[in-house]
Amino acid sequence: MSEKRLGILTSGGDCPGLNAVIRGAVKAADSHGYEVVGFLKGYEGLVDPVHYTPLTTRNTMGILNQGGTILGSTNKGRFAATVGVKDRVEVDPRLLEGVKDTVRQLSLNGLICVGGDGSLAVAQQFTEAGIPVVGVPKTIDNDLSATVFTFGFDSAVACATDALDRLHTTAASHERVMVLEVMGRHAGWIALYAGLAGGGDVILLPEIPWDFEHVCDKVLDRARRGKKFTLVVVAEGAELPGGSLVTLEEEQSGRQTRLGGLGQIVAHEIEERTKRETRTVVLGHLQRGGPPSTFDRVLATQFGVHAVRLIIEERFGEMVCYHPPAIDSVPIMEAVNRLSQVNVQGSAVRAARALGISFGDGPQSMGPFHVSRNEPVSDELPSDFIQTLA
Ligand code: F6P
Numbered sequence: 001m002s003e004k005r006l007g008i009l010t011s012g013g014d015c016p017g018l019n020a021v022i023r024g025a026v027k028a029a030d031s032h033g034y035e036v037v038g039f040l041k042g043y044e045g046l047v048d049p050v051h052y053t054p055l056t057t058r059n060t061m062g063i064l065n066q067g068g069t070i071l072g073s074t075n076k077g078r079f080a081a082t083v084g085v086k087d088r089v090e091v092d093p094r095l096l097e098g099v100k101d102t103v104r105q106l107s108l109n110g111l112i113c114v115g116g117d118g119s120l121a122v123a124q125q126f127t128e129a130g131i132p133v134v135g136v137p138k139t140i141d142n143d144l145s146a147t148v149f150t151f152g153f154d155s156a157v158a159c160a161t162d163a164l165d166r167l168h169t170t171a172a173s174h175e176r177v178m179v180l181e182v183m184g185r186h187a188g189w190i191a192l193y194a195g196l197a198g199g200g201d202v203i204l205l206p207e208i209p210w211d212f213e214h215v216c217d218k219v220l221d222r223a224r225r226g227k228k229f230t231l232v233v234v235a236e237g238a239e240l241p242g243g244s245l246v247t248l249e250e251e252q253s254g255r256q257t258r259l260g261g262l263g264q265i266v267a268h269e270i271e272e273r274t275k276r277e278t279r280t281v282v283l284g285h286l287q288r289g290g291p292p293s294t295f296d297r298v299l300a301t302q303f304g305v306h307a308v309r310l311i312i313e314e315r316f317g318e319m320v321c322y323h324p325p326a327i328d329s330v331p332i333m334e335a336v337n338r339l340s341q342v343n344v345q346g347s348a349v350r351a352a353r354a355l356g357i358s359f360g361d362g363p364q365s366m367g368p369f370h371v372s373r374n375e376p377v378s379d380e381l382p383s384d385f386i387q388t389l390a
Contacts, residue, residue: 008112011070011119012043016292017300018069024304043079047098110311127317135319143187146335147321151300156287164198175228177278184235186222191235202232210360218358296313
C-alpha cells in the first residue's frame with residue numbers, strides 16, 4: 001500500500017466538468033505515487049459515517065466527458081454554510097473534529113475540495129482548523145472573483161444558447177415573445193453570454209436595475225420596425241423593479257433559498273401590457289447536466305492536476321484559479337465571499353447595447369458605438385417573396 005494518499009470530494013450543486021477534475025487529479029496523483037480516495041456526497045462522506053471509495057486510473061476511465069459527478073454531491077447537508085455576501089455560518093466544531101479523525105485514520109496528505117462559494121467557505125474553516133485542504137472552484141454561475149472562469153460555465157452558456165436558437169425559430173414562426181429564464185443567482189453571466197450568443201433582444205441581469213416599461217418598449221419598438229418576435233433572457237436572480245427576488249419557497253436559514261419564477265412574471269407583464277402573445281421557458285437544471293464542453297474539459301482537467309500539485313507542495317489553504325493563460329492559485333480566504341458580477345460598463349455589456357439589446361433600463365449612452373433606435377431596420381419578408389394569385 002502506498003504511503004502517500006490524498007482525498008477528493010465534490011460539494012454543492014453539480015456542474016459539467018466535475019468528473020474531468022476527478023480524472024485529472026487521479027491521473028496526476030497516480031503518476032506521483034499517490035493513492036486517491038473519493039468521499040461520497042460532498043462533505044457528508046467525511047464523517048458519521050465515513051463513506052469513501054478508492055479511486056484509480058482504472059475505475060475513473062471514461063469519465064472525462066460525463067456530466068455530474070461519480071462521487072455524488074450535496075448542498076444542503078450538515079456542513080452547509082450560507083453563501084455569497086451573507087454572514088458566515090460556522091461549521092459545527094464536532095464535525096471538524098470528525099473530519100480531522102478521518103484525515104488521520106486514512107493517513108491523508110491532503111484533501112481536494114471541489115465546490116462553489118459556500119463549499120469553499122467550509123474549506124476555509126477546515127484550513128483554520130488545521131485540516132490540509134486545497135480548493136477547486138466550481139460553479140456554472142461563474143460568480144467567483146478569484147478566477148476568471150470556472151468550469152461548468154461554458155457548458156451552461158452553450159446549453160442556454162442552444163435553447164435560444166430553438167426558441168428563435170418558433171418565436172419567429174408564431175410572431176411571439178419568448179422569455180427564457182436561466183440560472184444566475186448573484187451574477188448574470190449566463191444570461192449575458194447566452195443572450196449575446198443566441199441573439200437575445202432583452203437581457204435582465206441582477207446587476208442592472210430594470211423596469212417593465214422599458215422591457216415592453218423594446219418589444220413594441222421591434223414590432224413597429226417589422227420585427228414581430230422578441231427573445232427575452234432573464235437571470236433568475238434579477239430583482240423585480242421593487243427590489244425583491246422571485247423565489248420558489250420561503251426564505252431558508254442555513255442554506256440558499258431556491259430562486260425561480262421571474263420568467264413567468266416577466267412574460268405575464270409583457271403579454272398584459274403589449275398584448276403580444278408571450279411564452280416562458282425555464283431552462284433549470286438542463287444547464288447543469290450533460291457532458292462538459294471542450295473548454296470545460298480542458299479547464300477542469302488542468303484544475304484537477306494543479307490541485308494535486310498544491311497538495312504535493314503542501315500549499316494548503318490555497319485554491320486553484322484561472323488567470324488566462326495561467327492556471328494559478330490564491331488563498332481560499334481571498335476567494336470566498338467575493339463575488340464576481342457582470343461589469344455593467346464592461347465590453348460585453350457595451351457591445352450588447354451597441355447591438356441594440358435592451359437591459360430593461362432604457363436608452364443608455366453607448367459611446368462611439370451607439371446605434372440609433374430610429375435607424376431603419378426591418379426583417380420583413382421581401383415584397384417578391386409572397387406571390388399572390390392575380
Ligand atoms: O450553483 C448555483 C446555481 O446554479 C444557482 O444558479 C441556482 O439558483 C442553484 O444552483 C440551484 O441549485 P439547486 O436546485 O441544486 O438547489
